[in-house]
Amino acid sequence: KVFEDSQAASRAVAKEIAKLIKVKQSQKQPCVLGLATGSSPKGLYSELVRLHQEEDLSFKNVVTFNLDEYYPMQPDSVNSYVRFMKTLLFDQIDILPENCHIPDGTLEKAEIADYCSRYESKIESLGGIDLQILGIGGNGHIGFNESGSLQNSKTRLVALDHITRVAASKDFAGLSNTPKTAITLGVKKIMEAKRVILLAWGEAKSTIIRTSVEGQVTNQVPASFLQEHNNATFVLDKGAASKL
Numbered sequence: 576k577v578f579e580d581s582q583a584a585s586r587a588v589a590k591e592i593a594k595l596i597k598v599k600q601s602q603k604q605p606c607v608l609g610l611a612t613g614s615s616p617k618g619l620y621s622e623l624v625r626l627h628q629e630e631d632l633s634f635k636n637v638v639t640f641n642l643d644e645y646y647p648m649q650p651d652s653v654n655s656y657v658r659f660m661k662t663l664l665f666d667q668i669d670i671l672p673e674n675c676h677i678p679d680g681t682l683e684k685a686e687i688a689d690y691c692s693r694y695e696s697k698i699e700s701l702g703g704i705d706l707q708i709l710g711i712g713g714n715g716h717i718g719f720n721e722s723g724s725l726q727n728s729k730t731r732l733v734a735l736d737h738i739t740r741v742a743a744s745k746d747f748a749g750l751s752n753t754p755k756t757a758i759t760l761g762v763k764k765i766m767e768a769k770r771v772i773l774l775a776w777g778e779a780k781s782t783i784i785r786t787s788v789e790g791q792v793t794n795q796v797p798a799s800f801l802q803e804h805n806n807a808t809f810v811l812d813k814g815a816a817s818k819l
């Protein structure tokens with residue numbers, strides 16, 4: 576779906592999420608959202624905050640699972656995804672803190688595998704992800720599922736690609752301070768989400784968008800797996816769609 580600009584696109588996605596939250600509220604069910612970080616969902620989060628503040632949208636029945644977190648990472652660090660989510664969304668809406676899940680960047684290495692399988696079990700116990708928001712990395716990564724991630728990959732500790740670290744290094748004041756690893760939700764849980772919306776803005780993303788949407792389905796470009804999802808939409812502005 577191509578929109579005039581990212582603001583119009585973000586508004587439309589926020590509207591869809593609001594509708595889903597309300598349907599789930601009327602059914603007295605939790606609404607399970609998979610959330611992403613990065614610059615792409617920022618407009619969506621500010622629109623959701625606006626719907627809460629101006630139109631009384633309540634998030635009391637919403638349970639969220641973020642895709643990823645750098646490892647190691649302290650939650651109060653400026654670059655943590657915990658900080659990102661609290662500042663841009665959680666602290667500005669009425670979601671219950673215990674309903675917000677973000678992979679824990681403070682674990683001992685030996686604890687990670689167990690932690691990741693519990694993260695997935697929690698998602699399963701709620702009936703899976705109702706709606707998953709994704710951004711896309713320049714190499715086609717989703718979450719931190721880098722090139723080479725398998726379609727059935729689990730939630731796990733991963734090594735970040737050099738290109739991903741270079742992109743992140745501006746936030747970390749240089750490559751040497753940029754984490755080399757992260758914990759990411761696996762491709763399998765993303766593919767199991769009932770609905771997937773991938774957001775991409777600007778011409779800089781146009782080549783990887785074309786490769787993901789029109790190219791071969793390959794683990795070299797994890798976003799291409801979404802071609803095989805039965806309810807996935809790439810929500811784009813004109814720039815990101817310009818090579819389709």
Ligand code: GLP
Nearest residue numbers: 611612613614615710711712718
């Ligand atoms: C990071 C995140 C991804 C995100 C990507 C793109 O790698 N872990 O989830 O999709 O950045 O970021 P942006 O939206 O800023 O282009």
